[in-house]
Amino acid sequence: xxxxxxxxxxxxxxxxxxxxxxxxxxxxxxxxxxxxxxxxxxxxxxxxxxxxxxxxxxxxxxxxxxxxxxxxxxxxxxxxxxxxxxxxxxxxxxxxxxxxxxxxxxxxxxxxxxxxxxxxxxxx
Numbered sequence: 613x614x615x616x617x618x619x620x621x622x623x624x625x626x627x628x629x630x631x632x633x634x635x636x637x638x639x640x641x642x643x644x645x646x647x648x649x650x651x652x653x654x655x656x657x658x659x660x661x662x663x664x665x666x667x668x669x670x671x672x673x674x675x676x677x678x679x680x681x682x683x684x685x686x687x688x689x690x691x692x693x694x695x696x697x698x699x700x701x702x703x704x705x706x707x708x709x710x711x712x713x714x715x716x717x718x719x720x721x722x723x724x725x726x727x728x729x730x731x732x733x734x735x736x
Contacts, residue, residue: 641725645725674701
């Protein structure tokens with residue numbers, strides 16, 4: 613009977629070790645996830661602020677350029693000048709939308725956490 617009791621105690625000790633190891637791994641993964649979320653949040657805020665700055669200064673530059681072109685082309689047809697400017701600005705908008713879509717396609721959210729979970733075979 614003592615051998616069975618010793619085996620049970622040994623099994624309990626090993627179970628405690630495994631539980632402690634799993635808890636430690638879980639804590640590490642949670643810390644990595646929190647860090648990834650913070651990094652992605654910071655990157656998103658930088659992108660938003662940069663996009664806002666580009667939009668503001670682009671708008672100011674566009675308004676100034678429009679007034680300059682209209683002033684220079686005032687002897688020509690004003691309507692034709694505005695049509696050309698509208699087409700140009702439309703093409704610029706399409707180009708910028710294409711760039712944003714390309715940027716979002718290549719953006720890996722929580723990539724480090726997902727990669728680590730794949731290594732641990734917990735997430736497939």
